[in-house]
Amino acid sequence: MITLSVYKDADGKITGFRSTGHAGFAESGQDIVCAAVSALVINTVNSIETFTSDTFDLKEEEGMIDFRIVSKPCNESTLLLNSLFLGINGIREDYGKKYIKFV
Template sequence: MITISVYKDADGKMVGFHSMGHAGFAESGHDIVCAAVSALIINTVNSIETFTSDTFELKEDEGMIDFRIISKPGNDSTLLLNSLFLGLNGIREDYGKQYIKFV
């Protein structure tokens, strides 16, 4: 199961996330849920880096990504993070809640 937690600032605005684990939908290399989640997460991080001036911390390890905006998040970063979670929720609804858990 992929476990995802959201980081919010004092105003309740999303500023990052922690993603850990593997979906277990299929064998490694054939797991479309893991691939979809990874693609959304990596694209979001790359988009925030490329298209915004926000600064962030990123930690990666096997099956784990920890991303947190450390500057005041701009509207573009907020939109990209909201878009990420829209996509993640869509995957969760389409493939089953047993593969992605929000904590």
């Protein structure tokens, strides 16, 4: 199961996330749920790095990404992070809550 934690600031804006685990939808190399979530996560991090001036901390290990914006998030970063969770929630609704959990 992929577990996602959402980091928010005092105003309730998303400032980052932690994604751990593997979906377990199919065998390694065939798991479309894991691939879809990974693509959204990596694209979000790359987009914030490329298209904004926000500074962030990023930790990556096998099966884990921890991303936190350390500056005050600009509107673009907020939009990208909201879009990430919209996409992941869509995958969760389509493929089943047993593969993706929000904590």
